[in-house]
Amino acid sequence: MPTEMIIRLILAAILFVVIVIILVRFRRGKSNTDARDSLEIMKERYEKGEITKEDYEEQKRRRGKA
Structure with missing residues (x-):
């Protein structure tokens, strides 16, 4: 049971990081334009x-x- 919880936490953290990276790149693309x-x-x-x-x-x- 604790192993399953750790795996879920790791997957949630990875998903969170991916979403943050996508949002940062999207915002930078919008504000970085001339x-x-x-x-x-x-x-x-x-x-x-x-x-x-x-x-x-x-x-x-x-x-x-x-």
Whole structure:
């Protein structure tokens, strides 16, 4: 009987650790993303000359920010 209880405790601890690891990775993935939105990136590319003004305006229009 005590052996069964020890096995259950060990399995519960392993399950708890796995859940914590999954939650930490999920949160880190959300907060670790660059806070810049795609329009800011397009603006930077426009300023560097990588895209034309028409491309930038089109992307702005598609996102409903024009």
